[in-house]
Amino acid sequence: MQFVDVIGQTVLSTRLRDGVLSGRIAHAQLFEGPKGSGGLALARAYAQYLHCTDRSEEDSCGVCTSCLAHKKVQHPDLHWTFPFFKKEGSGKSLSEPFQIAWRQLMLESEYIGIDDWLSKIGADKKQLFISVDEALEVNRKLGLKSFHGSYKVLILWLPETMRIDTANKFLKLIEEPTDKTIIIFVSQNADTLLPTMLSRLQRVHVPRLSDSEAALGISAKTGLSADAALSFAHITEGNISAAIRMSSSGVETPDLGLFSFWMRACWSRDGEAFMTGANDFASPGRESQKRFLTYALHMVRQCIIGNYGAKDLVRLTEGEKAFVSKFSRFIHHKNVVDLSRLIEDAFTDISGNVNAKVVFFDLSVRVHMLLRKESE
Numbered sequence: 001m002q003f004v005d006v007i008g009q010t011v012l013s014t015r016l017r018d019g020v021l022s023g024r025i026a027h028a029q030l031f032e033g034p035k036g037s038g039g040l041a042l043a044r045a046y047a048q049y050l051h052c053t054d055r056s057e058e059d060s061c062g063v064c065t066s067c068l069a070h071k072k073v074q075h076p077d078l079h080w081t082f083p084f085f086k087k088e089g090s091g092k093s094l095s096e097p098f099q100i101a102w103r104q105l106m107l108e109s110e111y112i113g114i115d116d117w118l119s120k121i122g123a124d125k126k127q128l129f130i131s132v133d134e135a136l137e138v139n140r141k142l143g144l145k146s147f148h149g150s151y152k153v154l155i156l157w158l159p160e161t162m163r164i165d166t167a168n169k170f171l172k173l174i175e176e177p178t179d180k181t182i183i184i185f186v187s188q189n190a191d192t193l194l195p196t197m198l199s200r201l202q203r204v205h206v207p208r209l210s211d212s213e214a215a216l217g218i219s220a221k222t223g224l225s226a227d228a229a230l231s232f233a234h235i236t237e238g239n240i241s242a243a244i245r246m247s248s249s250g251v252e253t254p255d256l257g258l259f260s261f262w263m264r265a266c267w268s269r270d271g272e273a274f275m276t277g278a279n280d281f282a283s284p285g286r287e288s289q290k291r292f293l294t295y296a297l298h299m300v301r302q303c304i305i306g307n308y309g310a311k312d313l314v315r316l317t318e319g320e321k322a323f324v325s326k327f328s329r330f331i332h333h334k335n336v337v338d339l340s341r342l343i344e345d346a347f348t349d350i351s352g353n354v355n356a357k358v359v360f361f362d363l364s365v366r367v368h369m370l371l372r373k374e375s376e
Helices: 010-022 039-051 065-071 096-108 114-121 132-142 164-175 211-222 226-236 240-249 256-268 271-282 286-307 318-330 336-351 356-371
Strands: 028-032 078-081 152-157 181-187 202-205
Touching (some): 010 039, 039 181, 096 114, 114 240, 132 152, 132 164, 211 240, 256 318, 286 318, 286 336, 336 356
Parallel strands (some): 028 181, 028 202, 078 152, 152 181
C-alpha cells in the first residue's frame, strides 16, 4: 500500500519519507500507538516506499515491479512475523502454516485488530504468541541475500506477545543486523517490552487519530454516511479496525447485552444470574473475555464522565445512552476507583490464564458490594 492510503498521520508519513530520501534509516524501529491508529498501515506503506524503484518525494510509484508485488502482498524481500498458536502435530512453533491466512487478511484490509486475526485463523480460544523457533527462523531468513538487491524488511506485528526467551533471540538480530536489513516492530502496548529491547529500537509514536480523521477513514473504507462514520469513531475512540468490524457486523456494541445483564445481576446480587453471566463470559475465548472487560471499564468511565458534567466527552451509542441514563447514578466518586481497579485486576488474571468462570464470579460479588455503596 502507499502513504496516500494511510488514514491521517500526514506528519508522520512525511517524516518517514524524508528519512528514506536522506538515507537516515534506523535498522530497528518501533511503531507504537493505540489500537486502530494505523501503525501496521504505516509500516506497510513505509516498506513499499523502501522497495520502490521509482519513488517520489510524495509516495511510492505504485506501478513498478516492487510496488505491484507489495500490492499483492508477495514481495520476496518483505517478511512477516505475527502472533500465532502451535498447531497439533507440528514439530516446531512457526508462523509458516499461517502465512497464507495472513496474506489474505492483508489483502482484505490495511487496518486489522487482534479480533480480526483470531477470527481469520479460528483461534478465539487459543493463546497467541511469538515463539523462539520463529525468532530463529527470522534470523535465518534475514541472513540470506535479498532477491532484488535492496532492503530486506521484517514487519513484526504485536511484539508484546513475545516471551522473554523469544525477545532475547530477537535482541541478537537487533544488535548484530545483517546488511541492508530493516526491522519494524508494530506495537499497541510497547511498555510491556523488555527495557533492553526498547533501548535498542528507534521509537516512532503513532498518535491516536482524531474523531474527524477516523470518521473520514471509516466512511472511505465502509461507505457509511459522514454522521454514521463519526458515530463509530466516537464509539471506538478512533479505532479504525474496530469501527470497520462493528459496521460490517451490523452490531454497534456486541458486549452491551452482557454488560447490562451483568450490572443488573450485580445490583440485585442474583447468584443464579452470576452463574449464567460467568458461563456467558467464559464460553468465548480469552481475547473475547479481555475485550469484554475492556468494554466494561470503558462503560464505567463513561458513566463517571457524564455524571460530573463533561457531556461533550461522553462517547456512547444510543443503546448505551439508554442504559447509562438509568445506571450511571450508581457510579460515583466513592466507588469508581475501586470498580476500575477490580476490572483491571480481572483483565490481568484472564491474561494470566486464570479460570474465567472463577474470575467473573468473584468480580461480580465484589462489584455488587461497590454498587451498593452510597454516594453521600
